Amino acid sequence: MDFYGFEYGYFCMDVKQNHEMLLLANTIHFTFSAGAFVTVTPETWMASEVCSPYSRLYFVLSGEGHLEYEQQNVILKPGRLYLIPAGLTFSFGCHAPMEKIYFHVNLFRPDGYDVFFGCHHILETPVDLHEMISLRDLFIHEHDFSSAVAVKQMVFRHLADFLLLVAPGSQPLCQYSPPVRDTLDYIQQNLSLQITVCFLAQRLFLAESTLAKLFKKEVGKTIGAYIDDLIFFRALQMMVGTGETIGKISDALGFCDQFYFSRRFKQRFGLTPQQYRKRQKATFGM
Missing domain, CATH: 2.60.120.280 (Regulatory protein AraC)
Incomplete structure (x- = not known):
């Protein structure tokens, strides 16, 4: 938070600014x-x-x-x-x-x-x-x-x-370092199971170990776990919010084939993609 004194003619104002809060508010x-x-x-x-x-x-x-x-x-x-x-x-x-x-x-x-x-x-x-x-x-x-x-x-x-x-109490504003912020943005905008730590590090001219350690420290999980989380969350959204086939959803998220996607999905959620979609359609307007 920054504090400044501004003078306007005969008046002097103390202006209390919080750039971090504004930046975070604009990401909501x-x-x-x-x-x-x-x-x-x-x-x-x-x-x-x-x-x-x-x-x-x-x-x-x-x-x-x-x-x-x-x-x-x-x-x-x-x-x-x-x-x-x-x-x-x-x-x-x-x-x-x-x-x-x-x-x-x-x-x-x-x-x-x-x-x-x-x-x-x-x-x-x-x-x-x-x-x-x-x-x-x-x-x-x-x-x-x-x-x-x-x-x-x-x-x-x-x-x-x-x-x-x-999350009661005061939470610190989350400030990511430029490499981590860039990595988060890239993953969110180009979400695919095919994204690797090696590729992400090469984009930033960093060693894999350097980016991996920095990401884990600031985000709280590995890059692989983060990508997996977003992949399956996006899969849920696509099955509920679009009419795309399971095969097209699998392809869009970078899985090698629909069967591997279905197996991973069931391991994570206990239902096949088809079972999940059927159940969600029955309860969407509830």
Whole structure:
């Protein structure tokens, strides 16, 4: 953080600047993949072992439902907001009609990870019912830019509150060295299983060991593990958000063939790509 004194005529101002905060704020990537106001019933809202590449937000207006994960049971109640983290496997259902607003969202860190991916708990917080009704009406009835900004601001504010629950306290701003920042950018923009540490190091005229050690120190994992994480997260997104065949997804991500991709996918998620896509299609609008 920098401190400067500026003089304007007879006035002198102390200006407190934080360039690191501005740089980080400009890297925030927040997206919606779905959203709706729905009334669900026991017949229409029930599924087991669901795992999504996005976080689910449930604003519950009336009725009651339940979520189950890792031998825990969460009761959905009116006037509460629930966040189901991306990557968490859970089951859901209800015993009577329930009204809710749901959004499927991703909030990405500068390193390309969803901030809630890897969180092993469903989060919840109270929300005033009047705010929920206002959000519902804005989302259903308005179609202008300012209303879209208002909806995004309301959702983003609650995501920020949840983020504090996941990582409480003051977090240092993440500053990557130029080689690591360049490596992260290249991997994210050219994601493929064919990317090697040797190739990445040659791009930067560095020794493999130098780049590998620097990356592990700053990112917290090896380059290979980082690429694997993003590869399979992107695979989940493509299977949910596109109509591409499994073969084309496999090719796009740099796998030698569809069978190797399917084997690696099942090792990681416990389902074949076809099984995963079928299950996600059945629960996407929920």
